[in-house]
Amino acid sequence: MRNSNREWYFAERPEGEPDTESFELQEGDVPDPKHGQLLVRVKYLSVDPYMRGRMRDAESYAEPWDVGDVLRGGIVGEVIESESDQYESGDLVTGNGTWADYSILDADDVAPVDSEIADLPAYLGTLGMPGRTAYFGLLEVGEPKPGETVVVSGAAGAVGSVVGQVAKLNGCRVVGFAGSDEKTDWLTEDLGFDAAINYKATDDYRAALDDAAPEGVDVYFDNVGGPITDAVFTKLNLDARVAVCGQIAHYNDEEVPVGPRKLPMLIAPRAKVQGLLIGDYATRFGEASEQLGKWVSTGELKHRETVVEGLENAPDAFLGLFSGDNIGKQVVKISE
Known part of the structure; x- marks a missing residue:
């Protein structure tokens, strides 16, 4: 054991994109x-995009951090x-702890980890909160049916990569948006996506979707918003579902x-749009x-x-989420 405990604190609320000044x-x-x-x-410590919302002094689904709070997140x-x-x-064990060398957790709020099923970081990604988000978000909100086309934005991230694979397991055609050729290659060559679009190298998202999803879009799992979502909405099929x-x-x-x-793009296809938590x-x-x-055990x-x-380096790992540094789940290794 270390003789002391290092902890990251929330130092100041950022304006716009956060930087290292928000951490102490x-x-x-x-x-x-x-x-x-x-x-x-x-x-291992998890850093996740939703944490940006906790830096705002505003009510949301996740309680905002107060300046001076110890930062919290998923840990193994x-x-x-x-x-x-x-x-x-x-x-x-895995649970919600602090950005620290040592964390106090209530025994009732943790879950055991089986390292024979997967290595420890997986319990912060595919076997943790992002995996569960993908599972319920796709199956309960998206309701995919065999033969349908599922489009995923942020497809090479912790949630999106699971969404696409579960959609394939349900017999769907899957198209993913990601931010580099390395990421799109991973989606198609390793994860089985039918097509992937590098949005940073694509000028016309609608034209790219015409090629990747020629039968239109039945389910759209949105992790990103912005121009990608604007383009996908023009391709929604009758009775499409947007999660x-x-x-x-x-x-x-x-x-x-x-x-x-x-x-207006939702009217003709009678599409449904639903947020999920x-x-x-x-x-x-x-x-x-x-x-x-x-599914992980069977490959x-x-x-x-x-x-x-x-x-x-935990703050840098968090900030890297907004520049797309990660493939899959972004985690911080704290100790052996």
Whole structure:
């Protein structure tokens, strides 16, 4: 064990795109767990786009951080000290902890990790919150049917890469938008997408969709928003379903941007647009985890993580989400 505990604090609210000035690393004592709690040595830390919303002083589905708060996120780690009968020292667990070397978690709020199913970072991605978001968002909101065309924006990210693979497992044609040739190659060559569009190298998204989705779009899983979504809305088929999971293209906007008015495009196809929050499916997390775990075990569902080394680099890992540095899930490795 370290003799001290490093923690990242929220230093100031950003205007527009955040930078390192919003983060402050402090060092203090290793905390002691109370009754029902666990002291966990953090092995991997998750950074996620939704955290940008928590930096705003505004009500949202995720409670905003106050300046001076310790930053929080998903972690995978090893129990060092247990004040609960549910876990003992040496157990591997995942839960919502702090950006730190050591984190205190309530034993009732963590889940065990089976390293024989997948390596530890996967429990912050495909076998964690992003995987469950993809599972319920696609199957419950998107309701894909065999033979339909599913389009995914942000397809090479933690959520989008799972959405596309689950859609393929359900017999769909899958098209993904991603931001580099390396990413689009990964989608088509490794994950089985039928087509992928490098949006950074494409001038006309509508024309690209004509080639990639010649039969139109039945399900659109939106992680991005912006011009990609504007283009997809012009290709929606009769009774199309749109699952709005994220809008990372707008997370750093200080004012709501005005783009093409999309609502008229929903009338003729009688399309449905629905936002989704993974917390709404909390009572069914076990169902998703079991199925995702089976698919990973059989090799039907592949996963990839971009690993940034060192707690000191956690802010850079978070900021890299907005420049598309990651392929798959972005995680920070804290300890061996």
